[in-house]
Amino acid sequence: MPVWSGFLTPILEVLADGRTWRKRELVGSVSDHVGLTLEQRAEVLPSGQRRAANRIGWALSALSRAELITKPARGAFLITSGGRDSLARFPEGLDERALKTIPAYAEYVPLRAGSTVGAVEATPDAVSDPFEQIETGVERVHAEVAAELLQRMRGQDPAAFEQTVLDVLVAMGYGGTERRAQRIGGSGDGGVDGVIDQDALGLDQIYVQAKRYDQGNNIGRDTVQAFVGALHGVGASRGVFITTSAFTQHAREYAKNVPIRVILIDGHRLAELMIQYGVGVQQRAVLTVVQMDEDYFE
Template structure:
């Protein structure tokens, strides 16, 4: 059985669940279809970016397409019942139903505007396709961000890091962030005061290394020493490079709270908190408001 069925592969097992002619809840249909497909318990726990379980999202899309094609009807919200067209579809395609097979039905709503659907099943449902597209765009932006950070002067990088920490809310309502003097920073590149009096401080070291470089344990040991020299109990080491496993293990082992942020995570946080990026386009995904038609 398919380990991770595509959304259109849920159409075939969804119809047999409805063959008794009774009205079934969408949730129950999704579960039964997943059982027939042999979807493991582990796979059922996987979610899409919205937080919904992936298998349930794909099964719901299958039900939606079956309804739009006239293979199933929806007498009440969230409930489905098979139609005569659905029984015929189930009988005509015992080995599986593809999106193009729905074109032969006279549904209550025109089929989606798909031209020459491919023979291979579509792996992702429409929402997943949008999410994947956004992930690809963010991946390209992340690479561009790191390249630009590496190409700029150290002062620019240090300020960008402090801007990010403030954008994440660590400066508080009245907190401040400041860079230390480059000639005598004592291993500390910036200080974030989380309150107006500076009673709670985060010490920052920002290192603009080559993107393929690796930071090892001695560098983190030196940072911890700088924290001790400032009687600090927490610090953040941010870089465009990566950390070795030894460096991460050391940071986890010391009493001082040390957070390591490598290049990929730095770029991800900059995108998340809109530092160095701007929104190019906003996409609104809509669905029918069932309450409106109740």
């Protein structure tokens, strides 16, 4: 059976008919396209999921991250113009190395500093320690989820994104036990999209600005300076500026040097926080790893 990357080109070839495919139908057609046997289709993982469906699902996630396919509805897939171009650009087939030449796929960096995820495709021979293999596998899954979270948030309407930002901050523990957070974005918001009360009387408040920007449309110093001005206008001493893109170096330097405490959170960090605090994600599996209990045998 092909590894997950071996399904990349077959998926695009099936989707090249221009139809919107439901996932179950697509898995069956891709399995037919690569000639999987009945025995291969019946193989299951320890989790109970069919191995072929799992690998095709991983390939679908990667193609979506690379914006070679799109999801017009839940559980539905459609090829994009980029997907069609990739079939012509890589006539010998797509693999992960080819995917990394596509900016949308390469955009998201690994969650853990110094990680090798994304630098090499991990295989059992590439990492000697089984525990390290497990950590690398989990990190790869989280990197894919984080990239998809960014795509979804960039497609939200502004009000929904502002609420997502508040949900993340509340999940982190801001807003006190009563979870006091209010969205105030819209026309006439004065440059502030939300406010979080840290106490019941609202004496201690954090103001929030949320910008839903595409990749490459980075936040500059002027925009952060305008947010600082808005904080001055409401007499606030601290604020959080969150975006789905990134901040320029000048913007970060400015935020460090102003008297008001301003925290800048870019898209990568926002996605990491959503995974860490369980906003917009759900638990897929819990793995138990055992080791010898030496005390038992003494």
